[in-house]
Amino acid sequence: MYNNLYNDLVVIGGNASGLAAASQARRVNPDLNITVLESGKYISYGSCSLPYFISGYVKRVEDLLAYPKDFFEQKRNIKILMGHRVVGIDPSKKELLVRIGQAQENRIIEYDKLIISSGGTTIIPDIPGIDSSNVFQFRNVEDAENLKNYIDSNNLKKAAVIGGGAIGMLMAEAFNKIGIKTTVVEKKERIYNEFEYEIGSILTRKAEMDGIDILTKTSITSVKTGSGQSTITVEDANGKKDLDYDLVVLATGISANTGFLSDTSIELGINDAIKVDNKLQSSHMNIYASGDCATIKNIVTGKQDHIPTANNAVKTGRIAGENAGGGNKVFNGSVGTVVDKVLGLEIASTGIGSKEAVALGYDAIKLIDSFSSHAGSIPGAKKIAIIIIVDTASRRLLGAQMIGGEGVGKRIDVFAAAITNEMTVDDIYMLDLSYAPAISTVWDPVNKICGKAVLALDGKSV
Amino acid sequence: MYNNLYNDLVVIGGNASGLAAASQARRVNPDLNITVLESGKYISYGSCSLPYFISGYVKRVEDLLAYPKDFFEQKRNIKILMGHRVVGIDPSKKELLVRIGQAQENRIIEYDKLIISSGGTTIIPDIPGIDSSNVFQFRNVEDAENLKNYIDSNNLKKAAVIGGGAIGMLMAEAFNKIGIKTTVVEKKERIYNEFEYEIGSILTRKAEMDGIDILTKTSITSVKTGSGQSTITVEDANGKKDLDYDLVVLATGISANTGFLSDTSIELGINDAIKVDNKLQSSHMNIYASGDCATIKNIVTGKQDHIPTANNAVKTGRIAGENAGGGNKVFNGSVGTVVDKVLGLEIASTGIGSKEAVALGYDAIKLIDSFSSHAGSIPGAKKIAIIIIVDTASRRLLGAQMIGGEGVGKRIDVFAAAITNEMTVDDIYMLDLSYAPAISTVWDPVNKICGKAVLALDGKSV
Numbered sequence: 001m002y003n004n005l006y007n008d009l010v011v012i013g014g015n016a017s018g019l020a021a022a023s024q025a026r027r028v029n030p031d032l033n034i035t036v037l038e039s040g041k042y043i044s045y046g047s048c049s050l051p052y053f054i055s056g057y058v059k060r061v062e063d064l065l066a067y068p069k070d071f072f073e074q075k076r077n078i079k080i081l082m083g084h085r086v087v088g089i090d091p092s093k094k095e096l097l098v099r100i101g102q103a104q105e106n107r108i109i110e111y112d113k114l115i116i117s118s119g120g121t122t123i124i125p126d127i128p129g130i131d132s133s134n135v136f137q138f139r140n141v142e143d144a145e146n147l148k149n150y151i152d153s154n155n156l157k158k159a160a161v162i163g164g165g166a167i168g169m170l171m172a173e174a175f176n177k178i179g180i181k182t183t184v185v186e187k188k189e190r191i192y193n194e195f196e197y198e199i200g201s202i203l204t205r206k207a208e209m210d211g212i213d214i215l216t217k218t219s220i221t222s223v224k225t226g227s228g229q230s231t232i233t234v235e236d237a238n239g240k241k242d243l244d245y246d247l248v249v250l251a252t253g254i255s256a257n258t259g260f261l262s263d264t265s266i267e268l269g270i271n272d273a274i275k276v277d278n279k280l281q282s283s284h285m286n287i288y289a290s291g292d293c294a295t296i297k298n299i300v301t302g303k304q305d306h307i308p309t310a311n312n313a314v315k316t317g318r319i320a321g322e323n324a325g326g327g328n329k330v331f332n333g334s335v336g337t338v339v340d341k342v343l344g345l346e347i348a349s350t351g352i353g354s355k356e357a358v359a360l361g362y363d364a365i366k367l368i369d370s371f372s373s374h375a376g377s378i379p380g381a382k383k384i385a386i387i388i389i390v391d392t393a394s395r396r397l398l399g400a401q402m403i404g405g406e407g408v409g410k411r412i413d414v415f416a417a418a419i420t421n422e423m424t425v426d427d428i429y430m431l432d433l434s435y436a437p438a439i440s441t442v443w444d445p446v447n448k449i450c451g452k453a454v455l456a457l458d459g460k461s462v
Numbered sequence: 463m464y465n466n467l468y469n470d471l472v473v474i475g476g477n478a479s480g481l482a483a484a485s486q487a488r489r490v491n492p493d494l495n496i497t498v499l500e501s502g503k504y505i506s507y508g509s510c511s512l513p514y515f516i517s518g519y520v521k522r523v524e525d526l527l528a529y530p531k532d533f534f535e536q537k538r539n540i541k542i543l544m545g546h547r548v549v550g551i552d553p554s555k556k557e558l559l560v561r562i563g564q565a566q567e568n569r570i571i572e573y574d575k576l577i578i579s580s581g582g583t584t585i586i587p588d589i590p591g592i593d594s595s596n597v598f599q600f601r602n603v604e605d606a607e608n609l610k611n612y613i614d615s616n617n618l619k620k621a622a623v624i625g626g627g628a629i630g631m632l633m634a635e636a637f638n639k640i641g642i643k644t645t646v647v648e649k650k651e652r653i654y655n656e657f658e659y660e661i662g663s664i665l666t667r668k669a670e671m672d673g674i675d676i677l678t679k680t681s682i683t684s685v686k687t688g689s690g691q692s693t694i695t696v697e698d699a700n701g702k703k704d705l706d707y708d709l710v711v712l713a714t715g716i717s718a719n720t721g722f723l724s725d726t727s728i729e730l731g732i733n734d735a736i737k738v739d740n741k742l743q744s745s746h747m748n749i750y751a752s753g754d755c756a757t758i759k760n761i762v763t764g765k766q767d768h769i770p771t772a773n774n775a776v777k778t779g780r781i782a783g784e785n786a787g788g789g790n791k792v793f794n795g796s797v798g799t800v801v802d803k804v805l806g807l808e809i810a811s812t813g814i815g816s817k818e819a820v821a822l823g824y825d826a827i828k829l830i831d832s833f834s835s836h837a838g839s840i841p842g843a844k845k846i847a848i849i850i851i852v853d854t855a856s857r858r859l860l861g862a863q864m865i866g867g868e869g870v871g872k873r874i875d876v877f878a879a880a881i882t883n884e885m886t887v888d889d890i891y892m893l894d895l896s897y898a899p900a901i902s903t904v905w906d907p908v909n910k911i912c913g914k915a916v917l918a919l920d921g922k923s924v
Contacts, residue, residue, distance in 0.1 A: 339896035409901035410872035434801035439871035
């Protein structure tokens with residue numbers, strides 16, 4: 001197993017970003033010898049659909065997989081090696097040290113160009129007992145399978161989800177759906193804490209109505225597991241207390257999965273993500289990086305940021321693959337667009353929030369209002385709350401956030417397009433957006449909130 | 463009734479555009495004496511919701527009215543005169559000749575500034591018998607009431623809708639819903655003929671599945687009405703034939719309602735719409751025009767066009783009111799964004815179509831593909847077909863059209879924002895659009911179709 005294996009291009013990571021990269025490199029150059037190394041036993045899965053596997057909406061693991069291995073091997077002539085975990089890189093020799101399966105032996109794989117698309121990894125709180133057998137991570141298909149098996153083979157009544165971000169709330173929703181009473185433990189001031197506070201407040205009310213308990217400003221300080229049940233010790237302003245759960249899931253945030261680069265001179269940035277330039281090239285000439293393990297240019301701030309979304313993963317993968325394959329494309333960056341459907345509410349954000357705007361030195365105003373998703377005369381209209389952040393000097397939109405029962409997900413994209421194009425609220429107010437009674441209101445909510453901003457900027461009563 | 467009435471500002475037309483104009487003039491200048499003249503007995507109604515009144519989705523006329531008269535009079539200090547039909551204008555004297563109600567006498571109303579927001583009018587085919595008692599127009603609340611009363615007080619079995627555009631198809635849907643067998647008679651090659659042909663073809667299949675008959679390349683040459691039933695004579699390539707219907711509805715297109723200006727020197731343009739500049743000013747200094755009766759700048763072609771949508775009506779009304787009230791705002795124009803929900807399908811368009819692109823001298827390519835509205839693993843995803851028109855020289859998007867079961871209405875708005883900002887397909891392909899499994903696919907369909915265009919422009923296999 002010590003034979004060397006030479007490749008024109010090696011891609012580390014067989015999920016969305018790595019496979020987008022390998023596929024684009026193949027398009028650019030039909031002759032390249034391309035190999036993808038995947039540490040796990042699945043490739044091309046939809047991480048964002050994993051909570052639906054727990055809730056039972058998605059029945060089978062296979063339904064989570066977008067494309068089978070054969071598709072890449074046969075249609076795209078890309079070799080896929082499963083169970084190949086890269087444990088070291090020697091950029092000067094262009095060699096990877098790869099551990100295969102559970103074996104103790106390593107293999108050397110050589111590359112001419114390398115793309116690192118190793119994804120993200122759950123941030124594990126450094127507390128006693130966190131490695132207990134009923135404390136679960138939830139990042140990949142294997143994690144989801146482990147958790148599902150545990151749920152199916154035990155009679156679980158109560159779960160704690162540590163972290164009230166999008167993944168935490170989706171897990172809480174999934175547990176709630178299958179009858180497991182759930183508490184979300186969030187150390188920050190509120191759930192969805194990276195959003196404007198109104199979003200977290202609205203979602204908290206919905207979660208509590210649905211029977212999910214929310215503990216905020218609460219840290220977890222230890223886990224003790226005995227005979228299938230965990231006692232977690234939590235601490236808030238009133239002190240410590242012990243709570244008993246059958247199951248604990250960590251949704252404590254994502255950092256870049258770049259631990260295996262610690263002995264290399266490949267530069268890392270925010271959240272340990274690999275620093276890349278606008279061609280997705282790392283600090284090393286022949287090494288590119290894409291997806292959750294890499295930095296990405298934030299179009300609003302102009303700085304390298306870490307925005308680990310699937311939408312960014314496939315796009316940066318595509319550009320990294322283009323360039324590693326011999327092309328020369330520039331990636332303009334991301335405006336940080338995200339959407340989730342949680343507890344029946346669509347929640348979305350693009351651009352920057354009010355705190356970030358202040359931190360960046362903008363004299364910004366924040367507007368909030370609620371609207372009907374479509375004309376009230378037609379049944380089924382839902383309420384949408386929209387928040388926008390506007391720079392008073394340039395009158396440019398800096399950020400937008402929305403929460404509501406329908407029509408949020410793709411309206412946030414109109415804001416994303418507006419921010420990408422540096423539009424002023426004046427111009428968005430007059431943007432020619434579609435209207436039909438079953439789809440929108442005559443002035444679309446996107447127009448309306450910007451009209452409100454125009455009045456505020458002009459010093460008129462809103 | 464011959465007393466003069468002086469006003470700082472008179473607005474002709476009490477629907478969306480006129481009321482937006484009057485309201486904005488009030489905001490700009492709290493002291494103006496503002497009067498709105500409405501020829502009918504309703505103001506502020508949603509024309510686009512009228513078909514839902516026929517189908518019974520909307521139960522009461524009141525539900526079609528956005529704001530009552532009192533709102534404008536009391537909250538905004540705007541005088542509303544109902545049943546006031548302007549029959550003549552003397553711009554040199556700044557006088558309007560106004561017919562009140564059914565009276566034979568006229569009244570003179572003076573203005574300092576005038577905004578004409580008189581809306582659109584159904585184009586009536588010039589054929590014998592078109593004024594028969596069971597031939598209906600369908601443009602305003604009175605038309606809808608007349609039709610509804612006729613339906614409710616007669617046992618109608620068969621209707622013909624003349625014209626297969628959006629209004630015609632919405633009427634066909636409404637009749638179908640209440641059990642009236644309907645035939646759509648369209649003189650052009652297919653229904654939805656202003657759209658790319660694929661859209662009309664998909665909609666035709668759906669209509670026929672739903673039991674609506676579609677006759678295309680068929681003109682109506684005469685109507686004969688006797689004892690409640692009409693015989694319409696239609697003509698196609700095979701000759702003439704007579705068909706019997708209980709009811710005929712004209713959905714034969716909209717022209718500007720500007721007949722009352724025929725004796726004036728106010729310049730008219732396309733579809734008899736009042737020519738305006740980018741401040742919504744007509745050929746006369748003190749006369750502005752907005753909404754369906756006015757031309758509007760088409761952002762893609764750069765030319766004055768006639769795009770009678772509600773979304774344009776309120777926006778141009780707002781700008782006309784601002785400027786007539788003493789402000790100085792420029793209207794950038796429209797990209798012609800429209801959406802309808804017809805027979806369960808959302809159908810939308812923005813920018814220009816392939817025929818128009820050719821006529822304007824673009825070397826354009828057209829791409830079409832179909833996509834899933836959201837991730838296939840989550841139940842409820844619908845098929846969306848997207849067509850885009852791209853200029854090969856600049857790689858700019860010129861137009862986009864969509865049809866599908868969900869997620870069309872606001873996705874077209876992303877294209878509208880992209881066209882407004884003159885984006886290339888390369889940049890739209892990389893636009894940071896939101897993804898969650900219940901909302902979209904990882905590459906949004908908007909990204910995907912543009913990615914296909916990039917490959918085509920680069921001469922690669924799509």
